[in-house]
Each structure stands twice: as C-alpha cells, then as structure tokens.
Amino acid sequence: xxxxxxxxxxxxxxxxxxxxxxxxxxxxxxxxxxxxxxxxxxxxxxxxxxxxxxxxxxxxxxxxxxxxxxxxxxxxxxxxxxxxxxxxxxxxxxxxxxxxxxxxxxxxxxxxxxxxxxxxxxxxxxxxxxxxxxxxxxxxxxxxxxxxxxxxxxxxxxxxxxxxxxxxxxxxxxxxxxxxxxxxxxxxxxxxxxxxxxxxxxxxxxxxxxxxxxxxxxxxxxxxxxxxxxxxxxxxxxxxxxxxxxxxxxxxxxxxxxxxxxxxxxxxxxxxxxxxxxxxxxxxxxxxxxxxxxxxxxxxxxxxxxxxxxxxxxxxxxxxxxxxxxxxxxxxxxxxxxxxxxxxxxxxxxxxxxxxxxxxxxxxxxxxxxxxxxxxxxxxxxxxxxxxxxxxxxxxxxxxxxxxxxxxxxxxxxxxxxxxxxxxxxxx
Numbered sequence: 001x002x003x004x005x006x007x008x009x010x011x012x013x014x015x016x017x018x019x020x021x022x023x024x025x026x027x028x029x030x031x032x033x034x035x036x037x038x039x040x041x042x043x044x045x046x047x048x049x050x051x052x053x054x055x056x057x058x059x060x061x062x063x064x065x066x067x068x069x070x071x072x073x074x075x076x077x078x079x080x081x082x083x084x085x086x087x088x089x090x091x092x093x094x095x096x097x098x099x100x101x102x103x104x105x106x107x108x109x110x111x112x113x114x115x116x117x118x119x120x121x122x123x124x125x126x127x128x129x130x131x132x133x134x135x136x137x138x139x140x141x142x143x144x145x146x147x148x149x150x151x152x153x154x155x156x157x158x159x160x161x162x163x164x165x166x167x168x169x170x171x172x173x174x175x176x177x178x179x180x181x182x183x184x185x186x187x188x189x190x191x192x193x194x195x196x197x198x199x200x201x202x203x204x205x206x207x208x209x210x211x212x213x214x215x216x217x218x219x220x221x222x223x224x225x226x227x228x229x230x231x232x233x234x235x236x237x238x239x240x241x242x243x244x245x246x247x248x249x250x251x252x253x254x255x256x257x258x259x260x261x262x263x264x265x266x267x268x269x270x271x272x273x274x275x276x277x278x279x280x281x282x283x284x285x286x287x288x289x290x291x292x293x294x295x296x297x298x299x300x301x302x303x304x305x306x307x308x309x310x311x312x313x314x315x316x317x318x319x320x321x322x323x324x325x326x327x328x329x330x331x332x333x334x335x336x337x338x339x340x341x342x343x344x345x346x347x348x349x350x351x352x353x354x355x356x357x358x359x360x361x362x363x364x365x366x367x368x369x370x371x372x373x374x375x376x377x378x379x380x381x382x383x384x385x386x387x388x389x390x391x392x393x394x395x396x397x398x399x400x401x402x403x404x405x406x407x408x409x410x411x412x413x414x415x416x417x418x419x420x421x422x423x424x425x426x427x428x
Contacts, residue, residue, distance in 0.1 A: 003340040004418075004425055016422045023372065023419060026412050031373030033409050038191070038351035039400040040260055043320050047313065048262045054302040061298065069294035075285055076278075077270070081297035085270035087307035089221050089256045090238035092272040098281060101292045104257035104269040108218060109147050111253055111271070114284055115181070116151050120214035121250065121280060126153075126181065135173055135183035137165040139354055139382035139393045141191040141220070144184040148384075155384035158183070160190070164197035167204045178211040182218050188236050189223035192382055192395035193354040194347020196234035206242035208251065217243075221256040223350040225314045228322045232348050240272060249274040258300065260351065261310060261317075268293075268300050321351075324398040324406045328353060331410040341421035344396075353396040354382075361420045362391045368416040374409045 004012065055061070061069045063078040076082070077099025085099055086092035100107050116132075119125040126132045133154045136145055140160075148155055156173060158165045164187070173180050185205075187197040197205075205217055219239050227233045243252050250273070258267035271281060304310050329346055332355075336342050344355045357365055362379035369376055377395040380388040396413070398406055 001339065003338065004421055005340060007425075009426065012422050012426055016419065016426070019415060019419050019422070022415055023368075026415065027372045029373075029408075031408060031412065033373060033401055033405055034375045035397045035401065035409060036375050036377045037400075038260075038397045040264060040317075041320065041400050041402075044260075044317050044399075045263060047316050047320075048303075051262055051299055051303045055295065055299050061295070063294075063298065067294075069298045072290055074294060075289070075291045076282060077292070078294050078297045078301070080301040081268060082270070084301055084304065084306065084310075085256060085268065086272060088224055088258075088310060089254055089270070089272055090224065090236070092238065092240055092254065096240065096272050096274065096278060098271045098278060098285075099292065099297055100269045100271060102257070102265060102267050102269060102296075103259065104220065104222070104255040104271075105143055105147075107255055107269055107271050108144070108220065110284075110288075111218070111281070112147055112151055112153075112182075114281070115214065115216075118284070120181075120216065121276060123212075123214035126151075129179070131179040132181050133173075133177065133179045135165075135170060135180060136384045137183070137185065137190075138384060139192050139388075139395070140184060141186055141222075142377075142381040142386075144186075144218075144220070145384045145386075148184075153181075154179075156180075157384055157389075160193060160195060162195060164190075164195065164201035167201055171204065171208065174208050174210045174212075174215060176211060180210070181212055181214055182216050184218050184220070186220050186222055187239070188221065188234060189226055189347055189350025191222065191350065192352035192377075192393075193345045194350045194352060195345070196349075197236050199237050202237040202239055202242055203246075205239060206246040206248060206251075208248070210251070215251065217252045219252055219254045221254060222260075224256055225310055226260060226317070226351065227314065227349040228318050228325060229348055230315065230318075234348055240274070244274075250276050253277065261314065262300060262303075266296065268297050321399045323403060324401070325353065327403065327406055328396060328398050328410045331407070331414055335411075335414040336417060339418070339421075342417055351397060351399055353398065355394045355396055355417075356392045357394060357417060358421050358424055359390045359392050361417075361424055362388060362394050364420045364423070365394060365413075365416050368420060369413060372412055372416070374412050376413075
C-alpha cells in the first residue's frame with residue numbers, strides 16, 4: 001500500500017470506513033490487557049523461585065568475612081553482594097558500592113533528597129538556592145521525572161539521538177549554568193527507546209566541566225544485563241572509571257538493582273560512586289538505618305554466585321520475552337512499513353519499544369486503544385511534566401502479556417495508528 005499522505009481524500013475515506021468496521025469487531029472481543037508498565041511476566045518470576053530454597057533453618061548464615069547476616073553490622077552491604085552488584089554494573093570495584101534494599105528508585109529518591117536538604121560534599125543545600133535545574137533526556141523514564149518534579153526542580157528536556165543524549169546541548173547547559181545540578185541517564189537499552197550510549201557519549205560525559213561543583217550524573221543501570229540476544233549485545237563503557245580517568249571521580253552516581261533479574265519486590269539494589277560520595281552517603285545512612293536486609297543479599301549471592309550466574313539466568317529471561325518483542329516488531333513492519341505514519345525502535349535489550357506516531361496523534365492512539373481494551377503508558381509520560389511537545393511518542397511494553405495476548409494487542413495498536421493517522425490527514 002502506498003503512503004497515506006499520497007492517497008486522495010476519497011481513498012482515505014474508503015480506507016477509514018473499512019478500518020472503522022475492523023475496530024468495532026475488535027471492540028466486540030472484550031480485550032482487557034494492561035501494557036502500561038514494563039513488568040516481568042509470571043514465567044520470568046518463576047525462573048527465580050530457586051532463591052527461596054538456598055537458605056533454610058539449617059543454613060550457614062555467615063558472610064565470607066565472618067559476619068552473621070541475621071544480626072547488625074555491614075551497613076553498606078555484605079562484601080560478596082557488593083562485589084556481585086559492582087560486576088553487574090560493568091566492573092565497579094566492590095569498595096565503591098553500597099548495597100541497599102530492594103529498589104534502586106528509592107536510592108535515587110534518597111540521593112536527590114539528601115542534596116536538597118544537606119547539599120553535596122559541603123555545597124549549599126539545594127533547598128537554599130533560588131533555582132535548581134536537571135537535564136532530562138527524552139523520551140525517558142517517567143519515574144525519574146517524577147522525582148525531580150516532586151522536589152520542585154526545574155526540568156530541561158534534552159533530545160535523544162541514536163548514540164545517547166544530544167551531548168552538544170548537555171555540554172552547553174552543564175558548563176554555562178551553575179543552576180544545572182544533575183542529569184538523568186539510562187545509558188544501556190534506555191527506557192523507552194532501547195538506545196545504548198556510544199563510547200564517545202560516555203567519554204564526553206566523563207569530560208564534562210560543570211559550572212556547578214555539585215553537578216552529578218545520575219546513571220541508572222536499570223538494564224545492564226537485560227540483553228535479548230546472545231550474539232547481538234550492546235556494551236557501554238563503565239562511567240565511574242571513565243570519570244576517574246578524566247579527573248572527575250566525584251561527578252557520577254550509579255544505580256542498579258535486580259528488580260527485573262530476581263523479584264521486583266524482593267531483589268537487591270546498589271549505589272556506586274567515588275570514595276568521597278560513598279562516605280557522604282554512609283554518613284546519612286547511619287542516621288537513617290541500622291542496615292538493610294543482609295539475609296536477602298546472602299540469598300542472592302548464594303543463588304547467582306557471580307556475574308556469570310546472573311548472565312546465564314538472564315539468558316533464560318530473554319528466551320521468554322524475545323519472541324514477544326519480535327512478534328510486535330513483525331506486526332509493525334508488516335502493517336505500517338512504507339505507510340509513513342510512524343517510526344519505531346528495534347532494541348537489542350531492555351523492556352520497551354518506542355513508537356513515534358505522526359505529530360499530534362499519540363494521545364488519540366492511546367485513547368483509542370483503551371477504548372478497545374488495551375491500556376498503554378499515557379502519551380507524554382516519557383517527557384518531563386508529562387508533556388510531549390510533538391504528541392507523538394508512545395511506549396510499548398511487550399513483556400507482561402502472553403504471546404497470544406501480545407499478538408492481539410499489536411494488531412489493535414496498528415489498527416488504531418492507522419485510524420488516527422487517517423483522521424489527522426483528513427482534518428488537514
């Protein structure tokens with residue numbers, strides 16, 4: 001079929017009548033699918049059930065350095081868990097890692113909160129400043145943006161490119177404006193585009209010369225081990241090491257968790273940074289907590305053993321979700337290829353596919369899908385303040401539905417894209 005823009009009005013009207021009929025047929029099927037979040041499917045969660053068996057009433061509960069995980073101590077995490085999480089983040093030394101509870105999002109929230117109330121390494125607390133700004137590569141992770149919005153921090157949208165954020169803009173804002181205190185990054189298989197930062201992009205981050213001494217890069221390694229393929233995998237440079245080479249060891253905060261490796265509510269999460277930043281975080285931790293769940297840390301280490309164990313486990317995850325990604329992409333290619341009414345990413349890992357509709361169509365497409373029983377992430381959610389200036393980006397989360405449900409959802413999605421695109425063209 002030729003591109004929709006090349007069709008006459010009569011051709012578009014005839015096509016719309018046929019698509020409207022198809023849409024009513026789909027509505028009659030009573031679909032009820034929620035694809036609004038990137039959740040593991042139950043089959044993925046079942047993969048980790050062995051975690052429940054590695055410790056029992058007869059287990060040795062001691063760490064490798066002789067600490068009883070049932071008792072107080074090792075506030076920054078057991079040594080073997082620090083090593084495991086450092087390896088998962090790309091080879092960060094264990095001494096640069098703190099292992100927390102189950103959520104990296106909690107660590108990110110606490111890190112921003114600490115900067116607001118107490119400052120960063122002796123700098124003025126952000127709550128005493130007239131203006132605090134964050135750079136927000138977009139499309140991006142809505143929960144990052146929610147944290148900065150919650151604290152009243154001004155968000156500046158930075159466009160994403162195929163190699164990461166627009167670094168010319170990043171360098172300009174960071175070097176010229178002392179009110180810019182941070183930037184959110186998902187450097188590997190980014191949410192939602194699945195983009196991995198190039199070596200040049202990582203090195204440019206490490207070489208930044210901030211106008212603000214308390215500027216930090218918030219480096220969220222959410223998908224560090226979440227490959228879809230064995231033979232095609234993105235790899236990125238480890239930023240903490242690159243910052244040390246560039247003479248900026250304190251400029252990065254790294255975050256990671258096993259939320260999509262083991263269990264979303266019962267994994268372990270970690271923070272990595274320079275020695276100075278680690279000591280500052282620990283000073284607050286001594287007030288905040290006596291220590292996190294070391295028994296769960298031990299459980300994870302005994303089960304996965306090392307980074308190779310995690311990689312083997314994630315290959316089993318990939319075997320479950322890869323067909324769902326491929327099914328969605330096949331439908332997009334078959335039904336929308338050549339129509340010039342949308343573009344989409346083809347990620348090699350992560351949890352999402354990013355779709356860009358015609359300008360001004362995303363909200364209508366999401367609403368039309370919901371009308372027929374498929375809930376997507378709200379249009380605009382992938383931008384600061386929930387506002388996509390082009391109203392075009394839609395995040396597709398293929399992981400949770402079954403294969404059959406995913407096929408039905410993809411068919412409905414492309415149908416809605418076609419209908420809304422035709423309506424947009426007819427209105428012009």
